[in-house]
Amino acid sequence: MNKKPHIEPYTHPAAGWGALKQVAVNLVREKVAGGNYKTLLKQNQPDGFDCPGCAWPDREHASTFEFCENGVKAVAAEATSKRVRPDFFAAHSVSALLEQSDYELEQHGRLTDPMVYDAASDKYLPIGWDDAFALIARHLNALPDPNHATFYTSGRTGNEAAFLFQLFVRMYGTNNFPDCSNMCHEPTSRGLPGTVGIGKGTVTLEDFEHADTLLIFGQNPATNHPRMMNELRDCARRGAAIVSINPLRERGLERFTSPAHALEMLTGSSTSISTLFIQPKLAGDFALIKAMAKRLVERDDEELAAGRASVLDREFIGRHTSGYEAFEQDLRAQDWEQLLTESGVPRAQIDQLTEIYIKGKNVICTWGMGLTQHKSAVKTIQILSNLMMMRGQIGRLGAGLCPVRGHSNVQGDRTMGIEEKPAKAFLDRLQKVFHFEPPREHGYDTVESIQAMLDGRVKVFFGMGGNFAMATPDTPLTFEALRNCDLTVHVTTKLNRSHLVHGKEALILPTLGRTEIDLQNGVPQGVTVEDSMSMVHISYGINKPASDNLLSETAIVARLAHATLGDGQLDWLACGADYARIREMIEQVFDDFHDFNARVAHAGGFHLRVASREREWRTASGRAQFVPHAVDVDTPIHRARARYGERLLTLMTARSHDQYNTTIYGMDDRYRGVFGMRRVVFINKEDLAMLGMKDGQYVDLVSVWEDDVTRRAERFLLVEYDIPRGCLGSYFPETNGLVPLHSKADIAGTPAYKSIPVLLELNTNQ
Numbered sequence: 112m113n114k115k116p117h118i119e120p121y122t123h124p125a126a127g128w129g130a131l132k133q134v135a136v137n138l139v140r141e142k143v144a145g146g147n148y149k150t151l152l153k154q155n156q157p158d159g160f161d162c163p164g165c166a167w168p169d170r171e172h173a174s175t176f177e178f179c180e181n182g183v184k185a186v187a188a189e190a191t192s193k194r195v196r197p198d199f200f201a202a203h204s205v206s207a208l209l210e211q212s213d214y215e216l217e218q219h220g221r222l223t224d225p226m227v228y229d230a231a232s233d234k235y236l237p238i239g240w241d242d243a244f245a246l247i248a249r250h251l252n253a254l255p256d257p258n259h260a261t262f263y264t265s266g267r268t269g270n271e272a273a274f275l276f277q278l279f280v281r282m283y284g285t286n287n288f289p290d291c292s293n294m295c296h297e298p299t300s301r302g303l304p305g306t307v308g309i310g311k312g313t314v315t316l317e318d319f320e321h322a323d324t325l326l327i328f329g330q331n332p333a334t335n336h337p338r339m340m341n342e343l344r345d346c347a348r349r350g351a352a353i354v355s356i357n358p359l360r361e362r363g364l365e366r367f368t369s370p371a372h373a374l375e376m377l378t379g380s381s382t383s384i385s386t387l388f389i390q391p392k393l394a395g396d397f398a399l400i401k402a403m404a405k406r407l408v409e410r411d412d413e414e415l416a417a418g419r420a421s422v423l424d425r426e427f428i429g430r431h432t433s434g435y436e437a438f439e440q441d442l443r444a445q446d447w448e449q450l451l452t453e454s455g456v457p458r459a460q461i462d463q464l465t466e467i468y469i470k471g472k473n474v475i476c477t478w479g480m481g482l483t484q485h486k487s488a489v490k491t492i493q494i495l496s497n498l499m500m501m502r503g504q505i506g507r508l509g510a511g512l513c514p515v516r517g518h519s520n521v522q523g524d525r526t527m528g529i530e531e532k533p534a535k536a537f538l539d540r541l542q543k544v545f546h547f548e549p550p551r552e553h554g555y556d557t558v559e560s561i562q563a564m565l566d567g568r569v570k571v572f573f574g575m576g577g578n579f580a581m582a583t584p585d586t587p588l589t590f591e592a593l594r595n596c597d598l599t600v601h602v603t604t605k606l607n608r609s610h611l612v613h614g615k616e617a618l619i620l621p622t623l624g625r626t627e628i629d630l631q632n633g634v635p636q637g638v639t640v641e642d643s644m645s646m647v648h649i650s651y652g653i654n655k656p657a658s659d660n661l662l663s664e665t666a667i668v669a670r671l672a673h674a675t676l677g678d679g680q681l682d683w684l685a686c687g688a689d690y691a692r693i694r695e696m697i698e699q700v701f702d703d704f705h706d707f708n709a710r711v712a713h714a715g716g717f718h719l720r721v722a723s724r725e726r727e728w729r730t731a732s733g734r735a736q737f738v739p740h741a742v743d744v745d746t747p748i749h750r751a752r753a754r755y756g757e758r759l760l761t762l763m764t765a766r767s768h769d770q771y772n773t774t775i776y777g778m779d780d781r782y783r784g785v786f787g788m789r790r791v792v793f794i795n796k797e798d799l800a801m802l803g804m805k806d807g808q809y810v811d812l813v814s815v816w817e818d819d820v821t822r823r824a825e826r827f828l829l830v831e832y833d834i835p836r837g838c839l840g841s842y843f844p845e846t847n848g849l850v851p852l853h854s855k856a857d858i859a860g861t862p863a864y865k866s867i868p869v870l871l872e873l874n875t876n877q
Contacts, residue, residue: 116778116787118830124381125333125340125363125782167336167515168316168642169715180337184769184776188605189624190654193220195606200226200235209611213581213844214775216606222621223658228613235610235619240662243618244674250571250598250616251675257284257550261560261569264290264529265576266518267625269638269650271693272664273520275686276575277528278696279672281538282547282680286554287569288531291772292521293557294582297859298483299514300525302492306500306736308729311522311721313511314475315644316342321509324352324471327385328396328495329481329865333363333782334768336515340367344382352467355385357481358393358763359793359840360833362782389464392455392835393761394866396482397491398742399454399461404498405442406465422469424503431726432500434737441739453742455835473509474499480517481763484864486747488856490740497737505735506726516643518772523641526719527697531556537700544699547680556860557583558852564592572614574601575664576622578773580609584855584862585822586848602667604657607773623663627652631666636690638665639711641719647704648716665690747854751815751868757801757837759815762792763865764843764850773844780842785830792871793832793840802871806831809874812841814849814867822849826874839869 199219205228208216225243226235238246251260262280264273277288292300300310307313319325319342332339344367347353355364366381391399411422428435451458468474476499482491496505496512504510516522528537531554538549555563561583563569572579572593579601583589589612593599596614603610604624610617623629629636629652637649662670669687676683686693694707703719710717722728728735752759767789769777779786783793792812799806808829814822824846834840843864854863 114787118784118791118828119786120784121362121782124366167338168644168646169338169648185771186626188217188774188776189221189626191220193218194657195219195222197224197226197237204233205235205611205613206233208606209608212775213608213773214778216608217775219606221604221624221657222606222619224660225621226619228617230615235617238618240660240670241674243620244670246616246618247571247573247598247600247671248674251283254570258287258552258554259569260285260571260573261287261289261555261563263557263560263572263574263577263579264288264524265574266291266516266521266524267577268524268575268664269520269625269640270523270527270647270697271638271690272575272668273524273527273529274697274700275665275668275672275683275693277530278541278545278681279668279676279683281528281541281549282545282672282676284550286531286533286550286552287560288529288554289557289560290521290524290529291518291577291582292525292529293531293860294862294864295480295517295521296483296514297556297861298488298492298856299478301859302489303496303512303514303723305730306493306496306738307505307512307723308727308735309721309723310525311645312513312643313505313721313724314513315646315718318473318475318509318511319346322346322351322473322475323509324354324467324474326354326356326468326474326476327364328356328476328478329483330357330477330479330515331359331361331363331765332515333361333367334766335479335517337363339515340384343367343384347382347384352387352471353385354387354389354464354467356389356391356396356399356464358390358835358838359765360388360390364388387463387467389456389460390833390835393763393838394485394487394746394748395454395456396485397453397487397494397740398450399456400491400494400498401442401445401740401742402447402450402454402456402461403465403468404494404501405445405447405450406461407469407498407501408439408442410465410469423501427503428500431503431506431728431735432737433730433732433734434739438497438737438739441741445742449742449744453744455837468498468502471504473507474502474504475509475511475513476504477513477515479515481865483856483859484861485866486854486856486863487743488861489858490738493738494740500735500737506724511724514643519642520640522643522645523639523647526641526701528700531559540700544696545680558855558860558862561585561589561592561852564595567595570597572596572599574599574609575668576602578607578609580612581607581773581844581847584847584850584864585852586844588852602664620667621658621661622667623652623656623661625650625652627654627656627661629663631663631688631690634689636663636665638690639694639716645719645721646716647711647719649711665693746866747817748866748868750817755815755870758870760794760798760837760839760869760871762812762814762839762841762846762849762867762869764846764867765840767842770842783832788828789842789845790827791830791841792827793830793834795834795836795838796831797836799829799831804829804871804873809877810871811874812839812846812849813870813872814851815870816851816854816868818851820851822851824849826876839871
């Protein structure tokens with residue numbers, strides 16, 4: 112743990128004893144009290160709490176071993192014995208804290224008391240809860256227009272807090288709801304409704320038991336959602352074909368040793384996961400998937416000409432879809448050379464991948480942010496669903512679409528109405544149930560909120576969790592935007608950089624973690640979440656709160672609403688005192704939540720109906736929709752390459768293994784062989800030769816955009832790596848400043864974190 116920073120290729124299987132070692136390391140590092148070790152045994156259990164990390168579902172929500180290395184890191188961070196009390200802030204100015212790294216800020220521990228910024232001393236001072244809510248209410252009620260405030264939501268916020276939050280904000284008068292979905296799976300939420308009618312996946316864990324083929328796009332599950340690896344292990348051992356489609360050959364998709372299986376651990380054995388690796392170039396997935404669809408049409412022609420059965424599911428296409436003829440016509444007209452150039456994948460591999468898809472009787476496609484954080488992300492999601500529709504691989508057992516969400520309740524927050532573009536039917540229901548006129552004008556998403564803060568159109572920023580300043584693009588510009596506010600407020604468990612990049616006035620509001628007992632009027636309260644596969648279950652904390660002066664997120668929303676709006680429209684304090692009451696309100700708004708309290712009381716909770724899983728298509732035509740799209744050959748990357756030639760490279764940002772979102776737990780990325788450092792850039796050896804550079808040299812990254820703004824990230828170590836030519840990889844948030852604010856996905860607005868055109872310059876200090 113204290114070794115000199117170095118690069119050392121990792122040759123072992125993912126997980127195994129290395130993962131268990133890190134469990135111990137994190138419990139020690141966070142100084143978790145011995146009695147709190149039992150917390151792990153209650154993680155993802157019916158009588159315990161949901162992991163505050165990823166949104167991967169739990170096997171029957173009752174396994175005896177349902178936690179992973181990254182889940183332990185998240186839980187240890189909450190259960191830490193380290194505290195950030197008012198005396199800490201008395202000893203540290205904000206300017207001094209800004210000099211600390213993100214890792215150092217994380218290591219200080221749990222916040223214990225609400226704090227208010229004092230400009231005269233440049234320090235945070237204690238403030239009472241009532242005074243804090245009064246300060247926020249004063250700012251909100253003084254605004255000439257409710258749209259001058261914006262309300263951010265992190266994906267760890269539970270359903271009850273999220274529902275109450277959106278209700279309060281809409282009663283206040285705005286739809287300004289930037290959230291973490293805007294920065295990750297927004298293209299999924301915007302793309303799938305146009306093809307299958309709903310922006311959610313169509314599979315459950317049961318489908319993995321019946322799948323014979325899995326296509327995994329743009330994911331690194333061993334780091335980002337490790338519990339998924341046990342499902343992949345079981346599929347591989349059953350003989351399923353697993354194809355990994357990703358620019359990086361991630362170690363977890365090569366070999367995996369399951370800590371949940373004693374024999375593998377004791378014998379040192381492992382399971383080979385992927386049968387084939389395909390490495391498209393960055394932003395090449397759309398062209399690759401379109402190439403598969405084109406090849407599928409060609410193979411269908413060959414089979415029919417030979418008098419054999421069609422490889423397309425013509426019954427499904429005819430009965431359930433619309434627009435296939437135009438889609439097929441577009442595929443036939445598509446030039447092969449363009450697809451090969453834009454995907455970066457050889458024709459032989461495309462043919463091999465397509466044959467695997469054809470042979471699959473039950474195919475699941477999964478994807479992560481490798482597909483969604485690009486300019487063409489929405490049409491990539493749509494053509495992927497179209498590819499699956501060509502063989503009827505949606506809406507039956509063992510097959511379907513599986514977007515793998517990041518944070519634990521990012522999907523649930525959207526279901527609860529954390530949405531800057533709410534549907535008319537949802538607003539109509541709010542109006543009917545709560546007897547007020549909700550705002551109808553679309554609000555600001557994340558990028559739009561930053562621009563509005565810069566322009567002075569938003570003067571109050573309220574953050575329900577997260578680390579907004581570091582999760583967002585164009586870091587210096589985002590800092591300027593936050594500092595341009597009259598008031599910034601952050602609800603949080605631990606200190607992060609967003610609390611130090613503040614408005615003229617600022618508040619830090621400490622909240623309970625999901626591992627902690629939430630007592631309201633002496634009664635323990637549970638909170639619910641919705642995972643990536645639309646399962647809703649309830650969670651109860653078991654640890655004593657880190658401080659007697661913490662409030663739950665739900666209580667914070669209730670008291671803020673009471674202070675701002677009074678009780679004329681709703682008894683907010685009563686809602687905050689009994690979360691079952693909020694769930695009764697939720698079921699009045701959403702039909703799928705009928706009998707919410709009774710159904711969620713059962714072990715494992717309940718599954719929300721996904722219409723497309725049952726082949727009900729909530730599209731304008733009432734059918735699943737084929738949508739043809741052209742390959743875009745005039746993007747900012749294309750234009751930059753035309754100007755700079757092969758020196759222009761495309762950068763993707765990624766997590767290290769020792770982080771979760773923007774939270775830095777440690778300085779290692781063990782599966783990629785990086786230890787004790789984070790400022791590295793992965794590069795193909797042929798690109799090194801082309802540039803006249805060497806592995807181990809330090810470079811500066813300079814992004815190339817069309818606004819004449821210089822964006823630099825300085826002193827990164829070059830690491831030769833198995834990555835396609837013309838492509839680079841590095842970690843966020845260190846490289847988020849290279850992403851221009853308006854470099855984003857068409858329609859969805861997601862920052863293009865995986866499509867950053869850059870140049871490399873040797874750092875002068877080698």
